[in-house]
Amino acid sequence: MATEKKTYRRIDKPTPNGGAYSIAYFRDDEGKPCEEKDAKSFEFVEYDKNGVLIKRTYTI
Numbered sequence: 329m330a331t332e333k334k335t336y337r338r339i340d341k342p343t344p345n346g347g348a349y350s351i352a353y354f355r356d357d358e359g360k361p362c363e364e365k366d367a368k369s370f371e372f373v374e375y376d377k378n379g380v381l382i383k384r385t386y387t388i
Contacts, residue, residue: 335361345383347374 354367374383
């Protein structure tokens with residue numbers, strides 16, 4: 329049975345831009361989804377309490 333790799337992490341805490349929670353997406357050096365331990369870049373997406381995207385931040 330294959331194990332699904334976790335390529336993102338939800339953070340249920342207030343965000344810097346006034347959001348209710350955020351999701352961090354992990355990317356390898358080619359920009360493809362990967363596990364956090366292998367990430368070379370990240371995409372942080374902040375959402376309000378209704379699930380509406382309010383801010384997207386990319387890191388390299």
